[in-house]
Amino acid sequence: MTHSTSGIVAAVLAGFGTGLSLIVAIGAQNAFVLRQGAHRHAVLAVVAICALSDALLIGLGVAGVGAVVTAWPAALTAVGLAGGGFLICYGLLAARRVLRPSPDAALTTGGGAATGSARAAVLTCLAMTWLNPHVYLDTVLLLGSVATDHGSLRWAFGAGAVLASLTWFATLGYGARLLSGLLARPGAWRVLDGVVAATMVTMGGMLVLGA
Numbered sequence: 001m002t003h004s005t006s007g008i009v010a011a012v013l014a015g016f017g018t019g020l021s022l023i024v025a026i027g028a029q030n031a032f033v034l035r036q037g038a039h040r041h042a043v044l045a046v047v048a049i050c051a052l053s054d055a056l057l058i059g060l061g062v063a064g065v066g067a068v069v070t071a072w073p074a075a076l077t078a079v080g081l082a083g084g085g086f087l088i089c090y091g092l093l094a095a096r097r098v099l100r101p102s103p104d105a106a107l108t109t110g111g112g113a114a115t116g117s118a119r120a121a122v123l124t125c126l127a128m129t130w131l132n133p134h135v136y137l138d139t140v141l142l143l144g145s146v147a148t149d150h151g152s153l154r155w156a157f158g159a160g161a162v163l164a165s166l167t168w169f170a171t172l173g174y175g176a177r178l179l180s181g182l183l184a185r186p187g188a189w190r191v192l193d194g195v196v197a198a199t200m201v202t203m204g205g206m207l208v209l210g211a
Contacts, residue, residue, distance in 0.1 A: 011153040015160025016167075018146055019058070022138045023168045028087050028203050029128050029135075031196045033169055037176030038192070042121035047173040049122065053129045054139060054165035061144025062158035083131030084207030090124070091200025097193045133207065 024030075029050060036046045129135060143161050147154040182188050 011156035012160035015157035019161030019164035037173040042118040050169040051166040057139035061140040084204045087204030094197035
């Protein structure tokens with residue numbers, strides 16, 4: 001079946017808008033990307049992991065894998081417990097930075113204090129992405145079910161959602177450096193880490209209780 005250009009564009013825009021509305025909400029993953037971007041540390045790797053992971057999960061949702069996920073609720077429960085525990089631990093580390101800030105916490109012209117090795121950043125980002133059941137619910141289940149409503153244009157819808165994810169994470173990761181002037185003061189990092197800690201611990205607790 002052939003589709004008009006306007007129909008394809010409409011499906012892509014619908015996917016972009018729907019995807020963006022789900023991704024922009026403040027969460028553990030966004031807080032982590034923001035912090036890495038502000039520190040200018042492993043930004044490309046972190047943005048790539050988030051965007052590629054979303055692309056894979058959205059593709060699975062558009063392909064109809066959501067029905068398989070719902071058939072295994074125990075898997076989501078296990079992921080919720082593991083992910084909740086991980087987020088709580090990460091949040092407590094952020095809270096520790098608030099109470100005991102590092103003397104080199106402020107950004108410098110050289111790019112700022114590193115938040116650990118690139119390998120640690122990659123592993124943390126992978127954990128925050130794949131151990132968060134909300135990611136599966138938003139991409140595989142919710143976006144997948146909405147894509148089904150677009151029939152044969154569901155892949156165009158999915159492409160729009162993937163583009164929204166890439167746009168958001170690239171903007172968040174690389175746009176965070178615009179805050180370098182503000183974050184040149186250690187006190188600003190304590191505020192940011194306080195937001196990160198509250199977000200992580202709250203979401204982690206919700207995941208554990210929900211599981």
